[in-house]
Amino acid sequence: DALKLLNQSDKGRPAPPAAAVAPPAPLTVSAPIALSAGRPTSPPVSVPGKPGMPGTFTEIPASNVRRVIAQRLTQSKSTIPHAYASVDCDLGAVMKLREQLAT
Numbered sequence: 001d002a003l004k005l006l007n008q009s010d011k012g013r014p015a016p017p018a019a020a021v022a023p024p025a026p027l028t029v030s031a032p033i034a035l036s037a038g039r040p041t042s043p044p045v046s047v048p049g050k051p052g053m054p055g056t057f058t059e060i061p062a063s064n065v066r067r068v069i070a071q072r073l074t075q076s077k078s079t080i081p082h083a084y085a086s087v088d089c090d091l092g093a094v095m096k097l098r099e100q101l102a103t
Contacts, residue, residue, distance in 0.1 A: 062070065
């Protein structure tokens with residue numbers, strides 16, 4: 001139903017001009033990769049403002065406020081008991097009723 005609604009609403013809109021859509025910038029990898037081992041010889045370098053390659057990260061020094069927040073979150077997760085619950089429901093009767101109401 002949602003896809004049908006989107007298709008109907010798109011018919012009334014004019015197509016965006018081709019010049020307005022900028023093509024994505026090509027990604028370049030500067031780190032050499034050892035083909036025989038299958039692993040990089042040096043870790044890839046992340047560039048601020050560009051999406052990182054898998055396995056990369058940018059380390060940002062934590063401010064005092066963020067450091068305290070991290071300590072408190074770690075403390076609450078490690079010292080307070082946590083309980084997780086889940087419920088399995090049989091919706092067979094509901095699905096049959098839905099089929100009956102749809103016809």
